[in-house]
Amino acid sequence: MKPSTVEIKKMPSRFKHQVPKYKVTRSDACINCGTCAKTCPYDVHERVEGHNKAKSPIDYKCIGFECQDEVFYCVAKCPRNALSLSLNPMYATLGDFRWTADMITGTWIMAETGYPPQRTDLEYNVGNSGGGFDKLRFKFPAHPPQVDKSEISTAIPLNRRNDGRANVVISTPVYGGGMSFGSVSLPTMVSKARNATIWNTFTCTGEGGYPEILQAYDDHVITQIATGLFGVREETVQRVKIIEFKYAQGAKPGLGGHLLGEKNTESVARMREAVRGYPLFSPFPFHSVYSIEDHKKHIDWVKEMNPNALVSVKVSTPNDVDMVAVGSYYAGAHIIHIDGGYGGTGAAPDIAKKNIAMPIEYAITKVHNFLKDEGARDAMTLIASGGIRTAHDLAKAICLGADGAVIGTAELVSLECVRCGNCESGRGCARGIASTDSELADLFDEDWATQRLVNMYHAWNVQLVEIIQRFGMRSVKELVGRTDLLEHIDYSHETESAHNG
Amino acid sequence: MPKKYHIHPKATPLDLEYVCKFKIVRGENCINCGKCTKVCIYEAHKRRKDDPRKMADPNTVVCRNCFRCIQECPRGALEKSLDNDFTNIGGAFWKPDMLISLWKQAEDGKVPVSGAGYRGPFTGTGFDSMWTDMSEIVRPTRDGIHGREYISTSVDLGRRLNHLTFDTNGQLASKVPDTVDLSIPILFDTPVDNLISNVKVALVKAAAEINTCIIMPAVDITSDVEEYSNNIIPCLAPTEIDTYKAVLKKARLVSIEYSDTVLNDFPGLKEKIKKLSDALTIIRIPAMKDVEGIVAKLTHSGAEIIHIVADYRGQELNGSAGSDRRLLKDIIRAVHLRLVEDRIRDEITIIASGGIAMAEHVPKAMLCGADLTAIDIPLMIALGARVYEEPEKLLILPEGLAKIPLPIITQRMVNLMAAWHSQILEMMGAMGIREARRLRGETGRAIFFEEIDKETFGRLFKRREAVSV
Numbered sequence: 006m007k008p009s010t011v012e013i014k015k016m017p018s019r020f021k022h023q024v025p026k027y028k029v030t031r032s033d034a035c036i037n038c039g040t041c042a043k044t045c046p047y048d049v050h051e052r053v054e055g056h057n058k059a060k061s062p063i064d065y066k067c068i069g070f071e072c073q074d075e076v077f078y079c080v081a082k083c084p085r086n087a088l089s090l091s092l093n094p095m096y097a098t099l100g101d102f103r104w105t106a107d108m109i110t111g112t113w114i115m116a117e118t119g120y121p122p123q124r125t126d127l128e129y130n131v132g133n134s135g136g137g138f139d140k141l142r143f144k145f146p147a148h149p150p151q152v153d154k155s156e157i158s159t160a161i162p163l164n165r166r167n168d169g170r171a172n173v174v175i176s177t178p179v180y181g182g183g184m185s186f187g188s189v190s191l192p193t194m195v196s197k198a199r200n201a202t203i204w205n206t207f208t209c210t211g212e213g214g215y216p217e218i219l220q221a222y223d224d225h226v227i228t229q230i231a232t233g234l235f236g237v238r239e240e241t242v243q244r245v246k247i248i249e250f251k252y253a254q255g256a257k258p259g260l261g262g263h264l265l266g267e268k269n270t271e272s273v274a275r276m277r278e279a280v281r282g283y284p285l286f287s288p289f290p291f292h293s294v295y296s297i298e299d300h301k302k303h304i305d306w307v308k309e310m311n312p313n314a315l316v317s318v319k320v321s322t323p324n325d326v327d328m329v330a331v332g333s334y335y336a337g338a339h340i341i342h343i344d345g346g347y348g349g350t351g352a353a354p355d356i357a358k359k360n361i362a363m364p365i366e367y368a369i370t371k372v373h374n375f376l377k378d379e380g381a382r383d384a385m386t387l388i389a390s391g392g393i394r395t396a397h398d399l400a401k402a403i404c405l406g407a408d409g410a411v412i413g414t415a416e417l418v419s420l421e422c423v424r425c426g427n428c429e430s431g432r433g434c435a436r437g438i439a440s441t442d443s444e445l446a447d448l449f450d451e452d453w454a455t456q457r458l459v460n461m462y463h464a465w466n467v468q469l470v471e472i473i474q475r476f477g478m479r480s481v482k483e484l485v486g487r488t489d490l491l492e493h494i495d496y497s498h499e500t501e502s503a504h505n506g
Numbered sequence: 507m508p509k510k511y512h513i514h515p516k517a518t519p520l521d522l523e524y525v526c527k528f529k530i531v532r533g534e535n536c537i538n539c540g541k542c543t544k545v546c547i548y549e550a551h552k553r554r555k556d557d558p559r560k561m562a563d564p565n566t567v568v569c570r571n572c573f574r575c576i577q578e579c580p581r582g583a584l585e586k587s588l589d590n591d592f593t594n595i596g597g598a599f600w601k602p603d604m605l606i607s608l609w610k611q612a613e614d615g616k617v618p619v620s621g622a623g624y625r626g627p628f629t630g631t632g633f634d635s636m637w638t639d640m641s642e643i644v645r646p647t648r649d650g651i652h653g654r655e656y657i658s659t660s661v662d663l664g665r666r667l668n669h670l671t672f673d674t675n676g677q678l679a680s681k682v683p684d685t686v687d688l689s690i691p692i693l694f695d696t697p698v699d700n701l702i703s704n705v706k707v708a709l710v711k712a713a714a715e716i717n718t719c720i721i722m723p724a725v726d727i728t729s730d731v732e733e734y735s736n737n738i739i740p741c742l743a744p745t746e747i748d749t750y751k752a753v754l755k756k757a758r759l760v761s762i763e764y765s766d767t768v769l770n771d772f773p774g775l776k777e778k779i780k781k782l783s784d785a786l787t788i789i790r791i792p793a794m795k796d797v798e799g800i801v802a803k804l805t806h807s808g809a810e811i812i813h814i815v816a817d818y819r820g821q822e823l824n825g826s827a828g829s830d831r832r833l834l835k836d837i838i839r840a841v842h843l844r845l846v847e848d849r850i851r852d853e854i855t856i857i858a859s860g861g862i863a864m865a866e867h868v869p870k871a872m873l874c875g876a877d878l879t880a881i882d883i884p885l886m887i888a889l890g891a892r893v894y895e896e897p898e899k900l901l902i903l904p905e906g907l908a909k910i911p912l913p914i915i916t917q918r919m920v921n922l923m924a925a926w927h928s929q930i931l932e933m934m935g936a937m938g939i940r941e942a943r944r945l946r947g948e949t950g951r952a953i954f955f956e957e958i959d960k961e962t963f964g965r966l967f968k969r970r971e972a973v974s975v
C-alpha cells in the first residue's frame with residue numbers, strides 16, 4: 006500500500022467541546038446586538054433570537070490572538086467594548102513538559118483531519134522538556150536538489166539479515182507499540198490492528214495473548230513473548246510474521262509488569278490462561294535468561310517453531326544497551342527495539358518513569374554506533390521507542406541512527422487521551438481508551454478509532470515526506486544516521502562557528 | 507540471609523485541608539442537566555442535598571483531570587484551572603507535585619504509581635541530572651521487588667579498617683571497631699526547633715519502629731523519650747559534653763557540632779567522649795566551601811562518622827553568590843572522590859542531608875558516594891505540613907497538630923518510610939544491586955547528564971564556546 010492511496014476522512018472529536026486555548030469574555034456591557042455573532046466566521050458567538058442575553062462564547066473555536074489582524078476581529082467590532090480575549094487558564098491544566106497542550110491539541114487536529122494543523126499558534130513539533138529531541142533542530146539546506154513528493158519513499162525493510170526469512174517491508178517507518186488486551190479496550194486494540202493493515206505496517210499484542218478477533222489482521226500483528234509468558238501459544242507464534250521478545254519496558258525497566266486484579270476480567274483471564282480477579286505479575290527478568298547464550302536459545306526456539314518469522318528483541322536502555330544490541334545480533338534477531346526511559350505505560354511507579362535507564366535519544370546514538378563498529382549495523386533493523394511523540398521526533402530519531410520507531414502515546418492521544426495518567430486506577434481510563442470496564446470500553450467504536458489513527462499516521466507521513474524533500478532526498482533510508490543534518494541548541498556545528506572564528 | 511526487613515504501612519488519612527491541583531467552577535449558565543454527574547467517574551459532580559434540582563459545587567479534591575465534564579457539558583459551563591494554592595506552595599526545589607505525592611505516601615504508605623509516561627523535564631539540577639542504571643539480561647536481580655530474592659537496605663555506621671592484620675598464628679590481630687547497624691539508609695534529623703511534644707515522641711517512635719535513629723538536640727532528650735535512647739542520637743556542641751553526661755552515657759551514637767576545636771583536636775575530643783560513653787561519634791559539618799578538605803583532614807585524624815548538612819534545598823552553605831553554590835549531589839561526589847584519592851574512603855562513614863526530599867534522592871546520594879542519608883522536612887510533610895520557598899523558607903504545620911493522637915502521626919511517618927523503602931527496592935532491583943552497602947560510590951550504575959550528554963551530543967554537535975576560542 007502506498008501512503009498516497011490511504012483514504013483520509015474527517016473524523017471529528019467524539020466530545021461536544023474541545024479544550025480551549027483562548028478565552029473570549031463578554032462583559033455586562035453587552036447589549037445583545039448580535040454584531041459578534043455576525044462577524045466571527047468560526048461560530049464562537051451565537052445569538053438566539055428572543056433571548057435577552059447572548060449565549061456564552063464557545064471558546065475552543067476561537068483562533069486566538071492571530072485574529073487581531075483580521076477585519077472580522079470581534080473584540081474590535083463590538084460597539085460596547087464588551088469583548089476581550091485572553092489565554093484560557095484551562096489550557097494550563099492540559100499536558101505537561103513532554104506532551105505540551107499544544108502538542109496534544111496538534112495531534113488531535115491531525116487525527117481529525119489527516120494533516121498537520123494549519124494553525125500557526127500551535128508548537129506541536131517540539132515539547133517543552135528542555136532536552137533531547139526538544140533541543141534538536143533540522144539543518145535544512147537553502148537550496149536542496151528538487152525532488153517531487155511522488156518520488157519519495159517512506160518504506161523500510163525489517164529483515165536485513167538476508168537469511169531467507171520473510172522480506173517484510175513496511176510502508177511508513179512507524180508501527181504501533183504493544184498494548185495488551187486487559188490494559189486497553191478491545192476497540193482500541195482492534196483499531197490499532199486495522200490501522201496497521203491499512204498502512205501496511207504493524208501493531209503489537211503486548212503481553213497477554215492474542216484475541217481471536219485480531220486473527221483477521223495476522224500479517225500486521227506482532228505477537229509478544231514477555232516474561233510472564235501469558236497467552237503465549239505455539240499456534241500464534243506459527244501464524245504471525247514477527248515475534249517480539251520483551252525483556253523490559255522503558256517506563257519501568259527492571260520492574261516487570263503488573264495487571265491489577267480488577268482489570269483481570271473474565272475475558273482477560275481466559276486469554277491469559279489465568280484465574281479471574283487475581284492480580285497478574287509478569288516477573289522480571291526472564292527466569293530462563295541470564296546471559297546472551299540463554300537469550301540465543303530463546304530466539305532459536307521461536308525460529309524453530311516458525312521458520313519464516315522475524316524476531317524482534319525489545320529492551321530498555323541501560324548503560325550496556327549497546328552490548329545487548331550486539332548480543333541480539335549474534336543471537337540471530339532481526340530487529341532490536343530499544344525502549345527509552347521516558348516512554349508510556351499503563352501503570353508504572355513514578356520513581357521508575359523518571360529515573361531508571363537513559364532517555365532514548367542517547368541510546369539510539371550508542372546502539373547505532375556500536376552496531377556499526379561491530380560491522381553488524383547493516384544486518385539489523387534498529388527501532389526506537391519511548392518518547393517518540395511527533396513526526397519530528399521520528400525524523401530526528403532516524404537521523405540519530407534508528408531505522409524507524411514504535412509509537413504508543415501518540416496513538417492514544419489520537420483517540421483523545423489527555424495523558425491524565427489514570428489508566429490503571431479504579432475502573433481505568435475515564436475516556437474509554439485504556440479500560441476493560443464494560444461501560445467505559447464502549448465510549449467509541451472501531452470505525453471512529455481506526456480512522457483517527459489512519460489520519461494521524463497520514464499527517465505524520467505528510468510531515469516526514471516534507472522533511473525528506475527539504476533535504477533533497479528520495480527515501481527515508483537516506484536519513485539514517487545523518488547526525489550532520491541536525492543541530493543541538495546547546496552545542497553548535499563546526500561549520501557554523503567556523504564563520505566566527 | 508538476614509531476617510527480612512519490612513515496614514508495615516497502614517492507611518492513615520488525616521482530616522486536613524490539603525492543597526488540590528485543580529479548581530473547577532460551575533458557571534452561571536449551568537442548566538442543572540446532570541450530564542457532568544453521569545460522566546465523572548470519580549464523582550466530583552453531585553446534586554445538592556437540600557435541593558436536588560440544583561447542582562452542588564464541584565468537589566475538586568477527587569478530580570483526576572480527565573476533562574470529560576469539561577468537554578461534555580452541553581453549555582460549556584465548567585471552567586477548570588490550576589488552583590492558586592497549588593501554584594503557590596513549594597518552589598523551584600520543593601515542587602508542588604512533590605508535596606502532593608509525599609502527602610499521599612504518608613497516607614497510604616504505597617509506591618506512587620500512575621499511567622502514561624513521564625511528564626517532567628528532560629533533566630534538571632542536582633539529583634535531577636542523573637539517572638540510574640538497570641540490568642536486563644546480564645546480572646539482573648531475580649524479582650527482588652516481589653520478594654523472591656531478598657534485597658537488603660541495611661547499612662552500618664562507624665569506622666572501618668583499611669585492612670585486617672593477622673598474627674603469625676593466623677589469628678586476627680586488628681581490633682575491629684564497633685559499628686551501629688541500621689535497617690534503612692535513612693536517619694531522621696530533627697526538622698524544626700521547639701517541637702511540640704507529640705510530634706517529638708512520634709519522631710522517636712517512628713525511628714524505633716523502622717530500626718533507625720533520630721538526631722536530636724541533647725536539650726530535647728527529656729523523660730518522655732527516655733525509653734528510646736537506643737534510637738536517639740544526642741546532638742551537642744563540644745563544649746556541652748559535660749552538661750549532657752547522662753544522655754551521652756546511654757547513647758550508641760553522638761552527634762557533635764563541627765568547630766575549629768573539633769578539626770584541630772579530634773583525638774582529644776574522642777578521648778573525652780570515650781571516658782563517658784561507648785558512643786560512636788558523628789561530626790556534623792555544614793556543607794560549606796572546601797568541606798571535602800575538612801572531611802579528609804578529620805578522617806586522617808581518626809574521625810568515625812561525618813554528617814554533611816546542606817541547606818533545605820540541598821545547596822552549599824555560606825556560598826557568596828547564589829549561582830556558584832554547589833548542590834548536594836556535587837558536594838557528595840567531591841567528598842567521596844577526595845577520600846578515594848587519599849585512600850581513606852573505607853575508613854569513614856558519610857551521612858548526607860539537606861534537600862533529601864524524595865525516595866529517589868536516597869539511592870542517588872549513595873551512588874554519588876554517601877553511605878547513608880538523613881531527612882528532616884519530609885517527616886513534617888508527612889504530617890501535612892506545607893513548605894514555601896518564596897519569599898523565604900517557610901514551613902507551615904497544620905493547625906491542630908497537637909491534638910492529633912500520637913499513633914496517627916507516628917504511623918504517617920512510618921508510612922512515608924514504607925513507601926520510600928519500597929521505592930528504594932524498586933531502584934536497587936532494577937540496578938541489580940542486592941545490598942545497599944554496595945551502592946556507595948557505585949557511579950558505574952549511575953548515568954550523569956553532564957557526562958552522557960557530552961559523550962553523545964557533545965561529540966556530535968561540538969560545543970560553541972570551545973570552537974570559537
Ligand code: SF4
Nearest residue numbers: 045049067068072079
Ligand atoms: S477573536 Fe476572532 S475567532 Fe475569536 S471569537 Fe472573536 S472573531 Fe471569533
Ligand code: SF4
Nearest residue numbers: 422424425426428434
Ligand atoms: S486518557 Fe488518561 S486514563 Fe485514558 S489512556 Fe490517556 S492517560 Fe490513560
Ligand code: SF4
Nearest residue numbers: 536537539540542579
Ligand atoms: S453538565 Fe453542565 S449544564 Fe449540565 S449540570 Fe453539569 S455543569 Fe450544569
Ligand code: SF4
Nearest residue numbers: 546569570572573575
Ligand atoms: S475533569 Fe474529569 S475527573 Fe475532573 S471533575 Fe471533570 S469529569 Fe470529574
